[in-house]
Amino acid sequence: MEQQFSLAYLSVINTPPPEMTYMAARAGYDFVSLRPINMGLPNEPDFSLASNKTLLRDTKRALRETGLEVLDIELARVADGIDPMTYEPEFEIAAELGARHVLSSIWSDDRSYSIEQFAKICDLAKQYNLTVELEYVPIASISNLADTLDILDAAQKDNAGLMIDIHHFHRAQDTIADLSKVPKELFRFVHLCDAPGEIPTDHDELVRIIREGRSYVGEGGIDVAGVINSIPTVPYSIELPNKEQADLLGYEEFARRCLVKAKEYFKKNSRSNQEINMR
Incomplete structure (x- = not known):
């Protein structure tokens, strides 16, 4: 399978879906990963495609004109007081746009409820x-590989999968050995990035890196190759928010550079390319 890449929302945060789609196409991506489900965060723009018909029309036009596909939409959280049925309008639109996956994470400490x-x-x-891809996040209730697999095993849903974010994998101190034991059919895409190798002990610093301080692939301290070579070849959604670089370069050039550096890294470090070079 040829490597394919998606531009994730956090890399170009607050960019509307149509503009994000055109940007991803010009930068050379194969997909876009959109966030039409509003999380209610301070100063977060509402990019609901189900409730904003103009935005939906413009997004459809951008996808049609660029030929890009929607890899996934986010974020269908499990949290106390959130009714999953509120996600249905965006799921319906996601299907209309040809999206493949929904990203989910768990923010409730009640295991049975979750x-x-x-x-x-x-x-x-x-x-x-x-499909629904469950991601664990260092600051969420489900924050490591073992607990995520526990939820997937308990839920027993054939359209549920595991979404590894390479930053979160490293911060959880999960191991390549444990990752290698995960059933291959659970993987459908990965969040690709790098980050400083040292794990922050300060919560605010951890959040800062998650939201705006990640590194170009190959320029941090994470064993990215170990992760990507332990799972099947799936699309890689580049979620690499870096405010300093984005402010310096502008979102489009930053997105292009993220992709260029990722491809350069894969050429040197991915198992598939190493096998090709050995022939």
Whole structure:
């Protein structure tokens, strides 16, 4: 399978879906990963495609004109007080746009509740031929590989999968050995980035790096090659927010550089390319 790349929302945060799509196409990406589900964060723009018909029309036009596809939409969180049914309008639009996956994460400390709600999200997504990829996040309730696999095993949904974010994998201190044991069918895409190797002990610094301080692939301290060579070849969604570089270069050039550096890294370090070079 040829390597394919998507531009993730956090890399160009606050960029509307149509503009993000054109930007991704000009930079050389194969997909876009959109965030039409509003999270209610301070100063977060509302890019709901289900409620904004003009935005939806312009997004459809951008996808049609560029030929790009939507890899996934985010973020269908499991959290106390959130009814999974509120995600249905965006799931319906995602299916209309040809999206493949829904990204989810868990922010409730109630395990039984989390399993039940995650299962509901999967059932809802299945009606629209979408898979649900569960991501663990260092600052969330489910924050490591073992606990994520526990939820997936308990939910027992055939359209549920595991989404590894390379930054989060490193921060959770998960191991390549454990990753290698995960059933290959659970992987459908990966969040690709790098970050400083030292794990912050300060919560605010951890959040800062997650939101705006990640590194170009190959320029941080994470064993990115170890991760990508332990899982099947899947699309790589570049989620690499770096405010300093984005402010310096502008979003489009920053997005292009993220992709160029990722491809350069893969050429030297991915298992598939190493095998080709040995022939």
